Amino acid sequence: MFNGHELPAGVEYKLIAYKEPWPGEGLIFLGSGTSNEYGDVHIMGTSGALPVSNYPTETSDEYKDCGTKIWLVLADDVTAEGMVGWRPDAYLFESDLIRCVAQ
Secondary structure (H helix, E strand, O other): OEEEOOOOOOOEEEEEEEEOOOOOOOOEEEEEEEOOOOOOEEEOOOOOOOOHHHOOOOOOOOHHHOOEEEEEEEHHHEEOOEEOOOOHHHOEOOOOOEOOOOO
16 A cells, blocks of 8 residues: 655656566566645555565575665656656655665
8 A cells, every 4th residue: 555645736646666686577566646736746556556565585595685666756757667757856766775675
């Protein structure tokens, strides 16, 4: 679940995740939503939307470079093929990587 606030009203957003480094492979849509008249958006993803099993585990050599970023982006700027637009002033970026964990 994701809640965004103080956004422009009536704008459609997508919540995406991808593996570092940018542009990352396997961009994943976690959900989408449109901001209401108060500038709030509520995005509810599906269970298991982020396939963490595809990322290296702590014991692998790749782990030190592993990480996921999650962004809230304008819906028009992203397709199944990846980012097709770039308006970073309208996005919400992460402040740190979400690190892989052993399963």
